[in-house]
Amino acid sequence: MLTAEISKETFLSSNVLDRIRLIDAIYSDRVIHLSSMQKTAGVLMHMIYRARSRAKIVFIDTQLHFPQTLEVRDQFREKYGLDIVTVTPELTPEEQNKKYGTELHRFVDGQPLCCHLRKELPLFNAVKKFRAKALITGLMRTEGNGRTDVQPVGSDPRIGCVVFNPLFDWSVNQVDDYLRQHGVPIHPFYAKSYASIGCAPCTTPINPGENDRAGRWRHLSEPNGSQPLYCNINYSDKLNETQKKI
Template sequence: MGDVQASRPLALPEQEIASLARSLEEAPPQAILAWALDRFPGRLALACSFQAEDVALIDMAAAAGKLAAVTVFYLDTGLHFPETYATCRRVAEYYGIEPVAVRPDLALDEQAARYGPRLWEREPDLCCRLRKVEPLRRFLQGFDAWVTGIRREQTPQRARTAVVEADHRFGLVKVNPLARWTRSQLWDYVLRRGVPYNPLHDRGYPSIGCAPCTRPVAPGEDPRAGRWAGFDKTECGLHA
């Protein structure tokens, strides 16, 4: 199961993608998202981890009256916090949508039988690949573009994220409407709009992943310090 680049052609020429990134760089997230919704109707997927960023994007699409143009999905690893699953249900009810659950080929007991118990404690990269990266790769084959909630200030690896970019790993156009937003801008939007969000954000979890690999962050720590604590790892592999 190699992590190879996707071979299918992008839905837009790379020169056009680069031009769009420049022209939309100063645009507000709502305008960037609106462009994607209009450009790829029915062929656009929105990745939702039920963190504040992703639900804010769902709210923007709903406010524009264009939720029907995008498929909202989440990677159901089977290891999420109960609060995350509860937030999924709240978001579904609030916006009248049914987020698509994208699941791994292996159930947790099957993964344990093949790779040993609690793989995330020994080989978190492999666990992420099995439960996130490969399921996402298969799912995205049915789309031309995907929308993510990543922001430049989240990690050094994301600092150069373009608002529109070529995602060669998955063979899609990748749209990142919130790339320029700060945490303060995000939460101003969420609270002002009454966007439903994961209650773990109020309990010291600025970044929320699978329960076994996420801990609260102490005051003064990096916001991503709670992810894969004890490992030299800050990304699950979706946004490498």
């Protein structure tokens, strides 16, 4: 059994839309889809719309996003009538800089704390606020790096939630095909050589031949070639020891 209620066979043999329906049937509105407004989130938000799922779509506004990321959120609201809940960190970036005496994201030993304050804690608060019992993420095995072994279902002991990864067996091509076939909004930065899009100070485009995660925290890359690859808002990323090797 994947969970007490959903069998592994049923979940794995279902398409992604039916996986969303299965989750909805069990968890109703006690499930959160954490949306980054990237392509995989676009697929899942569209599936949630099609399935009439009661999942809460939560967008963590770190207040350091590109304006275009907020525009993508607004497009999904307008086009599909989705009730996307925006949550923010306790402190503004300016208040955080003042408290810690620096811009934490600029330093290797400051980035984990910055991501904790501006991403993890807002998620924890949202889970508490909505009394969520489950999360839906867009992680895929074909992303490689630390996500090669992403499981269809896991858990996040930090928040006591079951974690569903309905796209775990999808490819980038499947994501692109789905978005194109259904006319789903796509973050405009993908057309500008960005492969993964997070906060503006920590995101750059990638060059031909570079790993898709190479544009994240590039300013923190070290002489041995390692750099942070994940913000660790996803517990499975946090567990993975290979996260700093591209």
